[in-house]
C-alpha cells in the first residue's frame with residue numbers, strides 16, 4: 001500500500017499538517033509578488049486587445065472628459081479666472097486636471113476591483129490562491145494607467161511655472177497613497193460582497209458617479225466653506241477623496257499660482273494624517289470583511 | 302510514514318440560493334422569512350479519511366457523490382462547515398487543466414502565469430520551462446497566442462505545466478483523458494512516474510481500468526460518505542456489481 005521511503009527529518013518539518021485554505025490575507029499577496037506582477041501584466045495586455053488605439057485610450061478618456069468639463073465649467077460657468085472674471089480660480093485647467101486624474105484613478109480601481117472576484121470565478125472555485133490578489137491587482141493596473149496621466153500633468157505644470165519643493169512632493173505622495181489605500185479597502189469590501197449580492201456593483205457605480213462631485217475637483221473648497229459653515233465643512237473634509245484631491249492641488253496647482261487661493265487650513269498638519277488614517281481604517285475593514293466572506297467564495301460563484 | 306492528508310468528520314452543506322438580489326432578500330426578511338429563499342444540500346456527510354505520503358488513492362463513486370467537493374476541501378478551495386481538514390506538504394490540484402489559461406496570451410506567458418498560479422516561484426518556472434514545452438510537444442508555437450492552438454495543444458500545455466509543479470500531494474480530477482491517444486499514454490506514464498517517485502496521488506476518473514492501473518487504494522463515496530475503503534480492485538468490483 002505504501003512504499004517504504006522514509007523522509008528525511010527536514011522534510012518532515014515542511015510537511016507538518018496545516019489546515020488548507022486559510023491564508024494570511026494581504027500578507028500573502030506580498031508573498032505572491034511574482035504572481036501579482038503576472039496578473040497585472042496579463043490585465044494590461046488584454047484590457048485593450050483588439051482596439052486600434054490600445055493603451056492610448058488611457059489618454060483619450062481623461063482628455064475628452066477634461067475638455068468637456070473645462071469648457072462647461074471653466075468657461076461657461078465662469079470657474080476660470082480671467083480679466084473679465086476676477087472671482088474665478090487661476091490656472092483652472094491645471095486645477096481641474098490634477099483632480100480629475102486622481103479621481104479617475106479611484107474610479108477605475110474601485111469599479112474593476114469590485115468586479116474582480118466574480119470575474120475570476122473560474123480560477124477561484126478551482127484553485128486555492130490568495131484571493132486578495134484580484135482586487136489588489138485591479139488597483140495596481142489602474143495605477144499603471146494613472147502613470148502617463150501623471151506625466152502629462154507634470155509637463156503641464158512645468159509649463160505653468162511649477163517648481164515643486166519637498167512639501168509638494170510629500171502632499172503628492174500622500175494624496176496618491178490615500179486613494180490607493182481607500183480603493184483597495186473598498187475594493188476588497190465590495191468585491192467580496194459582490195459574490196453574494198450583485199447589487200454591490202450597482203451601488204459602487206452610484207458611489208463613483210457622485211465621487212467627482214462631493215470632493216473639490218471641479219469647484220474650490222472655499223465655496224463649500226462659505227456655503228456650509230465650519231461644522232459641515234469639517235464633515236466634508238473627513239472624506240479621504242476630498243483630502244487627497246486637496247493634497248494634489250497643493251502639490252501641483254497651488255505652486256503654479258500666486259498662492260493667494262491657499263489650501264484648506266491645517267491640510268498638512270491635520271487633514272492629510274486624518275485622510276491616511278481613515279483610508280487605513282477602511283482598508284482594515286475591507287480586509288476583515290473579505291476574510292469573513294472568502295471561505296464561501298468557491299461555492300457561491 | 303507521515304500523514305499527507307488527515308480529514309476528521311467533515312460536513313459540507315451547499316445552500317442552493319434562489320436569488321442574488323438584495324431586494325428579494327430584503328422582501329423575504331420583511332415578510333417574516335416566509336417561504337424558501339434557499340434549499341440546503343448535504344454534499345459531504347461526516348466524512349473522515351487518512352492518507353499517508355506515498356499512497357495512491359482512487360476516489361470512486363457515481364456522479365454527484367461528492368468526489369470533486371472532497372478534492373476542493375483538500376486543496377483549500379472550500380472550507381468544511383464542521384470537522385477538520387489538515388494537509389502536509391505542498392498540495393496541487395489538477396482540478397481542471399487550463400483553469401488559469403488566458404486565450405489572448407502566448408503559450409509562454411500562460412506557462413508563467415499558470416505556473417505561478419499553481420504555486421511555483423519564478424526561479425522554478427524558469428528552470429522547468431524547457432522541460433514543460435518539450436513535454437507538451439508545443440515546439441515553435443510557444444510564442445503563439447493560445448487561442449490559435451488546437452484543443453489538443455492547449456490541453457497538453459496545461460497538463461504539462463501542472464505536472465511540473467512538483468508538489469507532494471497531487472489531486473487529479475477527471476483530467477487524465479486529455480488530448481489524443483499517444484499523449485494520454487504519455488500522461489499516464491508521467492503520473493505513474495510521480496507515484497513511483499513517492500508522490501501522493503488522489504485520482505478521480507471515470508476510466509476504471511486506468512484507475513486500477515495507477516492506484517493501489519480505492520475509496521468509494523456515496524452521498525458524501527465513505528462506504529468502502531480498501532484495495533482498488535475490490536472497490537472497483539463492488540462499484541461494477543451494483
Ligand SMILES: Nc1ncnc2c1ncn2[C@@H]1O[C@H](COP(=O)(O)OP(=O)(O)O)[C@@H](O)[C@H]1O
Pocket residue numbers: 298299300315316317342344362363364365366367368369370371
Ligand atoms: N458550489 C455548489 N453549490 C451547490 N451545489 C453544489 C456545488 N458544488 C457541488 N454541488 C453539488 O454537490 C454534489 C456533489 O458534487 P461533486 O462533488 O461535484 O460530485 P462528483 O464530483 O462526485 O460528481 C452534486 O449534487 C452537486 O450538484
Ligand SMILES: [Mg+2]
Pocket residue numbers: 368369370
Ligand atoms: Mg466531479
